[in-house]
Amino acid sequence: MMKNRSGNDTFSGYYGKNRTGGGGEMRFTASAPPGRHKRRRATKRFAVFAVMVAILAVGLLLFTRGCAQSEKTVHTGAARVCAQARPPAEAAENPPVEDGRFLVLVNWEHPSDGSRPDTLVPMDEVFENEVSFEGGSIDSMAGAAAREMFRAAQAEGAGPYKITTAYRSIEYQEQLWEQRLREDPDYGREPYSDPVRVLPGNTSEHTTGLALDILSPRHDEADDSFGETPEGLWLAENAWKYGFILRYPEGKEALTGVIYEPWHFRYVGKQAAKEIYQSGQCLEEYAGGNS
Numbered sequence: 450m451m452k453n454r455s456g457n458d459t460f461s462g463y464y465g466k467n468r469t470g471g472g473g474e475m476r477f478t479a480s481a482p483p484g485r486h487k488r489r490r491a492t493k494r495f496a497v498f499a500v501m502v503a504i505l506a507v508g509l510l511l512f513t514r515g516c517a518q519s520e521k522t523v524h525t526g527a528a529r530v531c532a533q534a535r536p537p538a539e540a541a542e543n544p545p546v547e548d549g550r551f552l553v554l555v556n557w558e559h560p561s562d563g564s565r566p567d568t569l570v571p572m573d574e575v576f577e578n579e580v581s582f583e584g585g586s587i588d589s590m591a592g593a594a595a596r597e598m599f600r601a602a603q604a605e606g607a608g609p610y611k612i613t614t615a616y617r618s619i620e621y622q623e624q625l626w627e628q629r630l631r632e633d634p635d636y637g638r639e640p641y642s643d644p645v646r647v648l649p650g651n652t653s654e655h656t657t658g659l660a661l662d663i664l665s666p667r668h669d670e671a672d673d674s675f676g677e678t679p680e681g682l683w684l685a686e687n688a689w690k691y692g693f694i695l696r697y698p699e700g701k702e703a704l705t706g707v708i709y710e711p712w713h714f715r716y717v718g719k720q721a722a723k724e725i726y727q728s729g730q731c732l733e734e735y736a737g738g739n740s
């Protein structure tokens with residue numbers, strides 16, 4: 450979550466000026482009597498010092514004004530550097546956007562924008578021993594919520610679980626799609642009447658980092674019957690408490706264009722997950738998107 454703070458770079462011009470102003474050794478070659486000469490030298494030195502102090506004061510004033518527009522300042526040694534913090538007004542407008550990120554609809558009608566999410570974190574930085582997985586990345590918020598969910602499962606004696614996929618790049622997903630098309634050129638032609646389990650690159654929500662395929666070491670085949678295992682049943686019943694929904698429910702294939710997938714869970718945030726679970730809607734209905 451830490452962003453690079455380049456305040457030092459931004460203000461290097463300012464500090465540079467001061468350094469040159471203070472570093473130059475001034476020489477005075479006035480031809481006055483020794484006593485007056487000394488006094489004049491002292492006066493001139495004082496004048497130079499006073500000018501430097503004035504420059505410094507003006508600079509500091511301008512600099513502090515700049516910082517005042519920013520939310521907070523960071524102290525780096527003797528120099529105060531403006532942090533790249535958002536003004537409070539802008540920060541207050543941001544939470545809805547953040548919430549919206551978790552409700553993003555990626556499906557046949559709403560392809561993803563193609564960018565790699567900047568919220569991805571390696572899974573081995575998220576999980577300890579709550580769940581098994583083989584490498585990969587996940588959205589940081591979805592990861593934290595999944596960790597909470599798997600810890601709760603452990604505490605209730607459910608599991609063990611295994612994450613088989615979280616984030617997939619569009620390129621990789623597209624390879625899977627093209628491989629499927631080579632096997633069957635008509636695959637995915639009428640997804641709402643003949644739903645798929647492999648989606649084209651930019652229509653898979655795995656590219657958002659918010660989706661997880663969860664199986665168990667005891668049942669690591671992604672098929673319908675995972676939904677009947679104790680692990681599948683626990684997830685279907687409890688995932689919403691941690692902000693996840695069973696994204697492709699049985700009976701919603703005509704809306705999702707995807708087969709029933711009891712292993713595919715999607716992070717939407719706790720409030721939305723609760724509402725979706727209680728209403729029995731799928732995300733297409735809840736987010737109002739399948740037009």
Ligand SMILES: [Zn+2]
Nearest residue numbers: 660661662713
């Ligand atoms: Zn999946």
